[in-house]
Amino acid sequence: MSADHAAHRRGRAPFVGVPSFLRSRLVDPDEDFDADIAVFGAPTDEGSPFMAGSRFGPRALREHSLRFVSGESGFFDPNRGRTYLEREIRDGLIADLGDADIVPTDILSSFASITELTARILAKGAVPVVLGGDHAISYPVVRAYTEPVHVVHFDAHLDYMPFVHGVDSTNAHAFRHIAHMGHVRSLKQVGIRSLRNTRTMWDDTHGDGNTVVTMAAFTELGPEGLARLVPRGAACYISLDVDVLDMALVPGCVSAEPDGMSYAQLRDTLIALTEQARIVGLDLVEVNPVLDVGTGVTAYLGAHTVVEFLGHLCDSEHWRSRTGRHAAGGGG
Numbered sequence: 001m002s003a004d005h006a007a008h009r010r011g012r013a014p015f016v017g018v019p020s021f022l023r024s025r026l027v028d029p030d031e032d033f034d035a036d037i038a039v040f041g042a043p044t045d046e047g048s049p050f051m052a053g054s055r056f057g058p059r060a061l062r063e064h065s066l067r068f069v070s071g072e073s074g075f076f077d078p079n080r081g082r083t084y085l086e087r088e089i090r091d092g093l094i095a096d097l098g099d100a101d102i103v104p105t106d107i108l109s110s111f112a113s114i115t116e117l118t119a120r121i122l123a124k125g126a127v128p129v130v131l132g133g134d135h136a137i138s139y140p141v142v143r144a145y146t147e148p149v150h151v152v153h154f155d156a157h158l159d160y161m162p163f164v165h166g167v168d169s170t171n172a173h174a175f176r177h178i179a180h181m182g183h184v185r186s187l188k189q190v191g192i193r194s195l196r197n198t199r200t201m202w203d204d205t206h207g208d209g210n211t212v213v214t215m216a217a218f219t220e221l222g223p224e225g226l227a228r229l230v231p232r233g234a235a236c237y238i239s240l241d242v243d244v245l246d247m248a249l250v251p252g253c254v255s256a257e258p259d260g261m262s263y264a265q266l267r268d269t270l271i272a273l274t275e276q277a278r279i280v281g282l283d284l285v286e287v288n289p290v291l292d293v294g295t296g297v298t299a300y301l302g303a304h305t306v307v308e309f310l311g312h313l314c315d316s317e318h319w320r321s322r323t324g325r326h327a328a329g330g331g332g
């Protein structure tokens, strides 16, 4: 039987079967697991004061990730003439842990289960890859770390809203929490440009010693210059709001803004970070399938970003020395 036929027989068409991220093995987090990368969903949008719907993000991202699965192991990049994630997929080094428990109307309990699941993954020595959900979920993820981390936050917005009247858990508050965590060594906020960032947020994040790289500054700095803001070899957590990309690219993102990054700018910056730092986690948030267009391009682009990032992460020098695994080669 041809490989192609076998692939179809095993239900590999993207619209067939139960979707896990990249069709990786589904693992019950309550049971023992061994993986280098642990993907899970944080399907809550109760931190969205405007239009809800990003709770459906993890499911849509998983569905669109299936489009990168073929009868071959890994994905092939024609621009670079080589295959990525070949070994990771063939050897089952990526696991999908399903979703964190979400308790509707009880955001603090949902946050607690997101933190608990992240901590469990870190205890296993795996790198968490978290699919949002709105941007409020980054706070409970980052607080699960115990080692010192540098946080790189891609966004059009500072998400640095003051805590007023006890409101502190929306998607506009996460980075005020994160910046004040003892183990967070630095916070870089990249792609900032929205005219809805307030002067107060701007003054506060600068006052707290964070680095703000506006879109104009990013254009000057470039991907390598940005990556060099993180100390070489340091532990780095990346939080990625899809609205860092230009509005035209993300119709299914409620907070989309003009004058954002091109995909190539974001991709090259993510690659530069995998080469500069030791990546210890990633979240991708604010894909809202309810608002997306019929083709699901925003979910597709979100899945594309995570898949391509993981390909380069697993190919990086830091990753190879961490896992003791060497590049599979994959034809290049």
Ligand SMILES: [Mn+2]
Pocket (backbone or CB within 6 Å): 155, 156, 157, 241, 243, 255
């Ligand atoms: Mn944003």
